Amino acid sequence: MQTQTATLTLPLPYCWFEADTSLPSHRFNEQRLGSGMGAFEAVARRVQGATSDIKADRKDNTLDGAQRNFDAYFNVERADDEPVPQYRVALGQTLKGCYLDMAAGGVSLTDKDLEVLALGLHRLADWAQFRTDEGNTDSWPALAPSALFRWKQQHHLFFVIIHGMLYLLHVLEEAMERNHAPVIKAILQDFAELMDASEVAFRLASDFSQDAYENEIRPDMHAFDPHFSGLFYADHKELISRMRLLRRVSDDFQQELDHIDAAITQSYEAHALVCLRFVGETSSLASKSETRVAAESIREKYVRRTKKIAGFKA
Numbered sequence: 490m491q492t493q494t495a496t497l498t499l500p501l502p503y504c505w506f507e508a509d510t511s512l513p514s515h516r517f518n519e520q521r522l523g524s525g526m527g528a529f530e531a532v533a534r535r536v537q538g539a540t541s542d543i544k545a546d547r548k549d550n551t552l553d554g555a556q557r558n559f560d561a562y563f564n565v566e567r568a569d570d571e572p573v574p575q576y577r578v579a580l581g582q583t584l585k586g587c588y589l590d591m592a593a594g595g596v597s598l599t600d601k602d603l604e605v606l607a608l609g610l611h612r613l614a615d616w617a618q619f620r621t622d623e624g625n626t627d628s629w630p631a632l633a634p635s636a637l638f639r640w641k642q643q644h645h646l647f648f649v650i651i652h653g654m655l656y657l658l659h660v661l662e663e664a665m666e667r668n669h670a671p672v673i674k675a676i677l678q679d680f681a682e683l684m685d686a687s688e689v690a691f692r693l694a695s696d697f698s699q700d701a702y703e704n705e706i707r708p709d710m711h712a713f714d715p716h717f718s719g720l721f722y723a724d725h726k727e728l729i730s731r732m733r734l735l736r737r738v739s740d741d742f743q744q745e746l747d748h749i750d751a752a753i754t755q756s757y758e759a760h761a762l763v764c765l766r767f768v769g770e771t772s773s774l775a776s777k778s779e780t781r782v783a784a785e786s787i788r789e790k791y792v793r794r795t796k797k798i799a800g801f802k803a
Contacts, residue, residue, distance in 0.1 A: 494564050494641045495586065498545050499579055499648060500572035501552070502727035505655040508572050510663060512672065513615035515622075519608060525600035526591065528607035533584035536614050537625035539577035543570045552723050559721040562713050563644050576652060577617050583645045584610065585629065587693075590642050594634035597696055602689045609686025612679045613653040616660075636701035637709055643694035650687045651724045654680060658731045665737060677738065677745035684752030688759045695763045702767045729795055736800035750801045757792035 522528050545566035550557065552567065560567065568575055596603070615621075632638070657680045664672040695702075710717040719725070738746060761784040768783055793803035 494638065494645060495582060496564050496566055497579055497583060497645050497648070498543070498566045498568050498575055499652060499724075500575060501550070501567050501569050502652075502655060502724045504569065504572045505652070505659050506731075508656065508659060510656075510660045511618070512660075514618055515620050516615055517608075517611040517621050521621075522604055522608055522611070525603050526588075526596075528604050529584075529591065529610075530588050531624065532607050532610045532614060533588040534624040534626070535611070535621070536577070536581040536584055536617070536619050537627075539574075539581050539617075539619075541574040541578045543568045543575045555721040556723040558714060559717075559719075559723070562710070562717065563641050563648070565645075565648065572652075572656070573617065576649070576656070577619070579652075580613060580617055580619075580649055583642075583649050586642050587646045589629060589632045590639050591693075593632040594636075594639060594697075596693065598689065598693060602692070605682075606686045606689040606693070609650065609682045609689075612682050613649065616653065616656060616679070636697040637705050639697055640694060640706050643690065643696075647687060647690045647694060648724065650683055650690055651728055654683050654687075654728055655724065655731065657683065658728075658734055661738075662734055665734075670741070673738070674742055674745060677742055677749065681745060681748035681752055684749055684756060688752065688756040691756065691759050692763065695767070699767060707767075729798055732795065732799040746801075749799070750796070753795055753799065753801070754792065757787055757795070761787040 523531055545568045549569035550567045551569070552560070598606075657676055661673065661676045661680070664676060697706075735746065735749065764783040764787065796803045
């Protein structure tokens with residue numbers, strides 16, 4: 490039974506705001522999406538084949554100790570280099586691993602959920618400059634189901650989505666500086682679809698039984714760090730900070746902004762429901778108060794913080 494994910498090399502979060510940008514050369518047609526697991530497999534195969542000689546270098550990693558610890562738990566390394574080439578490799582590696590996990594263990598997500606996720610991932614593939622008319626056809630090996638592998642592997646999926654959002658915010662800022670309305674609209678639409686996909690990815694990472702959480706996942710996190718917390722995830726912290734850019738978007742794009750606003754609400758609610766399912770009315774590992782309910786913190790504190798930063802009503 491496989492429990493360890495392959496090492497995933499990602500850019501440092503600030504690298505995206507020094508990246509060379511380019512609009513997608515290929516745009517996936519939503520009408521070709523397919524259904525359910527087939528839709529996910531298709532995008533996973535679309536993003537195979539990218540290579541990069543970029544290597545992680547510990548001395549270039551500027552994250553603090555807690556953030557490095559978070560990365561270490563999920564087997565993530567960082568490279569302080571041009572992000573798009575390494576992101577292309579990370580996308581292919583991650584989506585293949587996630588598809589194999591889903592094929593091995595099955596999913597409780599609906600076909601519609603998987604299609605929302607696949608469409609968001611196709612948008613990532615568009616921006617990462619993958620063609621739409623090619624796809625890997627190699628035979629892929631089978632995996633044995635493992636809740637711990639799913640927990641970590643599907644977090645990799647969440648991580649590459651977050652990085653895609655960081656890149657889109659960088660491109661959005663450039664488009665706004667040029668007052669390029671059609672590009673701004675397209676970026677906002679894609680960002681909203683990524684927000685929708687992130688909510689599904691979050692639920693996918695916890696798509697296992699209560700028993701698996703209590704006997705495998707939580708003990709594994711506690712053994713690694715008794716105070717382990719997603720609050721130490723550097724990329725998400727950077728994303729929330731950078732979402733201030735949305736305050737500057739014109740009301741001409743209200744429909745797209747409303748979609749993003751609703752997706753933020755749904756994403757945090759999904760997180761809260763996962764907490765309630767696994768830990769109930771109790772605190773997280775990192776909480777300093779045993780009486781502070783994890784789901785309550787998400788619903789009452791964190792979603793309001795994010796909406797305020799992005800300029801939406803809490």
